[in-house]
Amino acid sequence: MSTPLAAAAAGLGTGLSLIVAIGAQNAYVLRQGVRREHVGPIVAICAASDAVLIAAGIGGLGAVVRSMPTAVTVIAWIGAVFLVTYGLLAARRAWKQNDHLDSGGNAEQSPRTAILTCLALTWLNPHVYLDTVLLLGTVGNSYGAAHWYFAAGAVTGSVIWFSGLGFGAGRLGGLLARPRAWRVLDGIIAVTMITLGVAMVTRA
Template identity: 45%
Template sequence: MNAFISGFSLGISLILAIGAQNAFVLKQGIKKEHVFVICFVCALSDAILIFAGVSGFGYLVEQFPSLQTFARYGGFAFLCVYGLKSFYSAWRMSHELKPEGITPPTLLKTILLTLAFTWLNPHVYLDTVILLGSVSTKFGESAPLFGFGAMSASFVFFFSLGYGARLLAPLFKKPLAWKILDGLIGIVMLSLAWMLLAF
């Protein structure tokens, strides 16, 4: 049980930081678009990476640093494009919760975007595969329980964020609130993009 609690606690602490993925989940939660699928894809992706880390895949990543390099530059390009798109949206869009004549993105497009936010972020590999994977070795035979705790933290966090975001929906009936959110998301995206190459 101690291993599970340790995994859950460490998993939550690593995922709490505001990043591109969390900002995306928050925004879609407010808009109430494909919330369940987005939360499930994010949590399942984390679970797969945590399983890989606990199973020893962290060692493989350390042996082939080119995997991290590819993720770093791919993530940089993706975050730059999405960040600039957020700034454009803050500047030009009308930002209504249910704008008439505008069709929400398809389920497939939403899934692909969610996967990009997750798998093109090199920090997710450092957190889930390498860090959680290395910590799990301290628990010996209880390592799988540690991993299960970390996986549970991801499911609890993403579904809480996605469905809790709708409580902010009344605030975002005002177009100015959307513009501010898009502006902040743009700042977060471009800041993360710069950090990927600077560190």
């Protein structure tokens, strides 16, 4: 039987391995972190959402997700449309010649817009349910009585990652002071979002 410490360490490692890879949510947190816009609420939403999903997976929701492939497919299509749309907007920003800080497309987002965008990027991503709920739930429950320690480790990994990404990105502000650098960042975000959106549809 696994000890609580071993289960928590496994949860931390497994959780980080799933969320560190670049994705739509991470790209958005990075962009907002660099702009230093509403970073606290966005980091809190990402970490809290992961905590809810991890707890749901450990609590048995993974079996429900596994039994509802149609629902996952519908979410995939909705998420794909959202991601491609967001990616096209980022591509438009990258294409525009005017200064990043002066262009209307780059004006500071309102807290409401930032929060809704973050929620959509989190909860409309079907991989959230397949990875965080199904995979982490399955792995976590393999630790028997220590499964909630596994969950605590995974949640801790999420908090560490999103806090580091969001608040640490602000240090890149000097590097991205030039409009050209912002165009490169928005170009990377555009490619990431559109690629993920198309991949969702092809796998749906």
